[in-house]
Amino acid sequence: MNNEAFSEIVHLLISGEVIDNLCFTLHYQRLLDNVFFDEMNDFLHRIDRKCVKTHDGYGFYAVYLNVQQRKVQDSIESHFNAFVSKIEPLVEWVRLCRSLHSESKPLAYNDIISKGHLLSAIEQSEYLQSRLKEIIKKLGRSNTASSSQEHLESVLKYLTAENYLFNTGSDTGSVYVATAKWSLFYEQLEYIAACEQIKSDSDSQLKQDALL
Known part of the structure; x- marks a missing residue:
């Protein structure tokens, strides 16, 4: 394993980068290797992270495994x-x-x-x-x-x-x-829209309940 490349990929992932075949060609190619990908996630799991692909498969990025911790919630809110x-x-x-x-x-x-x-x-x-x-x-x-x-x-x-x-x-x-950062951008927009819809549906239900 190339330890320098491994460390660079970890740093990019936890700093919020999307690793694709354009900006980070060699790192993207390494993550396509199943063995390397599993080794990466074995390491990331120790710091409560996980490497995943964008829905279209063009980019890799990191997510939190446990979002219940206060410091994680603060980090997510800041991001x-x-x-x-x-x-x-x-x-x-x-x-x-x-x-x-x-x-x-x-x-x-x-x-x-x-x-x-x-x-x-x-x-x-x-x-x-x-x-x-x-x-x-x-x-x-x-x-x-x-x-x-x-x-x-x-x-x-x-x-x-x-x-x-x-x-x-x-x-x-x-x-x-x-x-591929646009791929993640659209996914984030969809998530926000879904959350807003849930909130809207919840508010509507509360209003209906209040009228009953």
Whole structure:
């Protein structure tokens, strides 16, 4: 076993990263090996964690085994609050990309993002320019930029730093690929929606009970 690689993967998982074939190619390939995957989980179980796959199988990430502990609940709450604060601008970005897709499909793993294509469409649409500025604002990015190109570059830089996009390293640096972090993002949105539905159903039931 490569102890250095093992340690790197553990660190990435417990820090909340999604390991996929784009951002962490070698680590992703190692986790596809059943023996290595089992060894990883044997270790993670000791610290109350478990490595799982995204529903589409494109990424690995870590979850808690026991969420009843107070410190675990605090950690989950902190992570959840950080995630919630970024939901709106990320959803706006998905909508912006979807509006430019020929099939109007949501951004998904391995989708190609061309900065040139995006910029051309944005510069021809005042509506898209306003949406881009709103994304910048909601992400808390510096709003001193004056051009659509600067706004777009700022968002792309953020999404790349957060591993939502992978820069292909082309000569112009203008081609990106969507990572498996979007897969987890959609799963988290579905979970939140399900929880909200349960809360809504529960509130409705309480109201009905109060009327009886």
